[in-house]
Every structure is written in structure tokens, then in C-alpha cells.
Amino acid sequence: MASMLRKALVAGLALLVIAAGCGAWFGSEASVQVVHYGTSNTYVLATGDGTVTLTETHETTKPGIYWLEWTGSFTMLGDVVSRSPGKVTRRVLLGSTPSLGTPGYFGNVPPGDPKVAWGIDFSEVMIPTELGPAPAWHVPGKGTTWFVAVHGQNGRRKAELKVLPVVHELGLPYLDISYRNDEGAPRSPDGLLHLGDSEWRDLEAALRRAQQLGATRFVLYGTSMGGQIVGQFLARSGLARLVDKVIMDAPMVDVRTTSEQGARNYHLPAFIAALSDLVVEWRTGVDVDQLSMSRYPPKVRPPLLLIHTSPDTEHPIEEARGLVATGRRLSWDIRFEEFPQGEHTEAWNVDRARYDRAVRAFLATDRSRNG
Structure with a gap:
């Protein structure tokens, strides 16, 4: 019984060390790894009179001014004007209006140059x-x-x-x-x-x-x-x-x-x-x-x-x-x-x-x- 207990204790400590090491490596990666972005994070579900409706996410429901970028174009979006299950509608402030179904990147920085x-x-x-x-x-x-x-x-x-x-x-x-x-x-x-x-x-x-x-x-x-x-x-x-x-x-x-x-x-x-x-x-x-x-x-x-x-x-x-x-x-x-x-x-x-x-x-x- 004592032998089994020692083995279980050693195994538990080993797992703890491995988990800690993995966590530390993951943390260092978040600090120093080089990452380049560019994928879409939302879709255009509808367009209206000066508005765009997007899939509802944590990002697309934020208050304030943000941008939606898609291939070759962008639009500056203002505050949320309405929400329904899975959808959020924002006002268009500047730029083009995307087509229905367009995948885009909703972000907090301006597009292009x-x-x-x-x-x-x-x-x-x-x-x-x-x-x-x-x-x-x-x-x-x-x-x-x-x-x-x-x-x-x-x-x-x-x-x-x-x-x-x-x-x-x-x-x-x-x-x-x-x-x-x-x-x-x-x-x-x-x-x-x-x-x-x-x-x-x-x-x-x-x-x-x-x-x-x-x-x-x-x-x-x-x-x-x-x-x-x-x-x-x-x-x-x-x-x-x-x-x-x-x-x-x-x-x-x-x-x-x-x-x-x-x-x-x-x-x-x-x-x-x-x-x-x-x-x-x-x-x-x-x-x-x-x-x-x-x-x-x-x-x-x-x-x-x-x-x-x-x-x-x-x-x-x-x-x-x-x-x-x-x-x-x-x-x-x-x-x-x-x-x-x-x-x-x-x-x-x-x-x-x-x-x-x-x-x-x-x-x-x-x-x-x-x-």
C-alpha cells in the first residue's frame, strides 16, 4: 500500500511539473511569439439604409467606432442601433457598404494606410x-x-x-x-x-x-x-x-x-x-x-x-x-x-x-x- 501511495504521489508531482512547464511555455509564447493576423471574424447578414447587420460576437457588440474590412474595401461603423438573437446592426459612418454574406474582419484600428x-x-x-x-x-x-x-x-x-x-x-x-x-x-x-x-x-x-x-x-x-x-x-x-x-x-x-x-x-x-x-x-x-x-x-x-x-x-x-x-x-x-x-x-x-x-x-x- 505504501509503495502504491509513493508511486501515486510521484506521478501526481510529475503531472504538476509538466502542467506548470506547459503553462509557463504557453505564457512565454504569448509574450514573445511573432504573430501576423488577417482572418475574418464576422459575416454580413443584412444591409439597410445606412446600416450593416453582422453576426453577433463579443467584438461586434462593443459600443463606439470600429471598422469592418473585407477584400479590397472597408467601412467605418458607429454605435449599435439594434440587436436580435445572433445579429447586431450598426450604423455606417464612412466607406463602402458590403454585400450580403461578405466575410469580414471587425476591428478597432483603421484600414489600409x-x-x-x-x-x-x-x-x-x-x-x-x-x-x-x-x-x-x-x-x-x-x-x-x-x-x-x-x-x-x-x-x-x-x-x-x-x-x-x-x-x-x-x-x-x-x-x-x-x-x-x-x-x-x-x-x-x-x-x-x-x-x-x-x-x-x-x-x-x-x-x-x-x-x-x-x-x-x-x-x-x-x-x-x-x-x-x-x-x-x-x-x-x-x-x-x-x-x-x-x-x-x-x-x-x-x-x-x-x-x-x-x-x-x-x-x-x-x-x-x-x-x-x-x-x-x-x-x-x-x-x-x-x-x-x-x-x-x-x-x-x-x-x-x-x-x-x-x-x-x-x-x-x-x-x-x-x-x-x-x-x-x-x-x-x-x-x-x-x-x-x-x-x-x-x-x-x-x-x-x-x-x-x-x-x-x-x-x-x-x-x-x-x-
Whole structure:
């Protein structure tokens, strides 16, 4: 009997170790695996007078402004006007009306490029990074202070287009960059994301290219992991003192807090997050603890507009609040805009008027350096 009990105990411990290892590996994959998206997630069930009816999903029932993309076209959709079992009808704000039965992708970022999304002319420039050329969109403007946008983990440049109309209205030259492992950009040596620990050097390369094109000062804009990239740039780059202002939308402020949230999302025990971070460090060589802007704030700290939604389940609101607390301790000028609705990076979608107003006011103050 004792022998059988020992065998059962050993087997149970072995299963626990295997389960923990699998959970940790899964968590590390969510952190550093490169993913490219593009599949449909809804279907057009009907069209009406200025409306489109879609299959009912968690995404298609969200309040606010979103986009439906399908082969060769798109439409901007407003709030839900009616719902019935399995169906949700939204108002068409801009763009084409899809045909009945069209499969499409319902998402929170604009389609295409600056011209497709907003009718704003642009050119594509290549940034000579240390790994090879990476494409960027350039919208010309007035003066020599450039607005440089950095998207998040496994995102695309189009994710940064929500802020473009305000930037363009104010006349700031706009540069929307890509970085290692993006589509069209060079692959990192290990083929993995480094959570900002190495990607910041591609942002630095973009600023050097902008200098060649006439830039002398910068405003940096980072969403999600793009915020961490901006933070690491401010901590490590010799060009950081050329940055006048920073805007971060739902940034990855603290990687460990993000990992803990990821474990909660998948109903995994808390220790899996710590194991996952260890695996990330083993696979990438990244010091996860150093990727905490609240515990290790950057040496250069320009005025910061920090935007975050309270319901965010990818980078929890506690990350932003922790950075605000750090700002108070260091007399870092941080303006915090907390939105009560919206999921990750959806503050603009749920309240475009407030978002644009906050960005406009932040950028419009003390712009004497922009000539």
C-alpha cells in the first residue's frame, strides 16, 4: 500500500511539473511569439439604409467606432442601433457598404494606410535599422518637430492611424514606423519579440532618418508594447533629450504585471506568471525586471500624456496608475486620462471626442519650438 501511495504521489508531482512547464511555455509564447493576423471574424447578414447587420460576437457588440474590412474595401461603423438573437446592426459612418454574406474582419484600428483611412497623402520611407531596412509612413507637415508613432506587440502601422487626424490638423510632420519582426521589416536574429528591450533601437534609427529629413525635435506616441519601446528609448538612447513630449496609450508599463494579468485571463495559478517570465528571460536574454517603467523610470522624462481604459485585460489599469504614482514621486509631469469604458487600446473607439480633445490640448501647448 505504501509503495502504491509513493508511486501515486510521484506521478501526481510529475503531472504538476509538466502542467506548470506547459503553462509557463504557453505564457512565454504569448509574450514573445511573432504573430501576423488577417482572418475574418464576422459575416454580413443584412444591409439597410445606412446600416450593416453582422453576426453577433463579443467584438461586434462593443459600443463606439470600429471598422469592418473585407477584400479590397472597408467601412467605418458607429454605435449599435439594434440587436436580435445572433445579429447586431450598426450604423455606417464612412466607406463602402458590403454585400450580403461578405466575410469580414471587425476591428478597432483603421484600414489600409493614411490615404485609405483618412484621405491624407503620404509617402513611404525606408528606415535603415541595424538589421536592415524597415518601412515607415511619412505625412509631411510644418516645422521641425516630428510626431513619431510606434505600434504594439504583433500590431501593424495602421494601429497608429487613429491619432493621425489630430496630428495632421495641428500641422506636425508624422512618421509611423515599423520595427523588427513586422511584416516588411527585418526579422530579429532569434525570430522573437524582446518586449522593447531591443526594438527601441529601431525607433532610434527612425529618429536618425527623420533628422536627415529635417527633424530637430520629437513627440513620441506609443501604444501597448509601443509604449514600452518608447520608454526604453528614453532610458537608453542618446537622442532621448530631443523628445519634447510623449503620449502613451495603454502601455506595457511593467512586464511582470502584464504576465500576471495573462495568467488570470487563462485562469492559471499566479506562480505560472513568474515561471513564464523565467522562460521569457531564458529564451530572449531579456531582464524582465528592468522592463518596468514604474520601478525603473527612464532617465529622460518629458511631459507625458498617459491614456488607459479601466476594463483593459491585457495591460491592467494598475500598470498606468503605478506609473502615475512614480511620476508624482519624481515630479514627472504626467497627465493621466482614464477612460471608464473600452478594452485594450480602445479609448479612442469608445470616446473619440474626448481622446482627440486630450491629444489636441496636450500637443497644442508650448509649441514654439515647432516654428
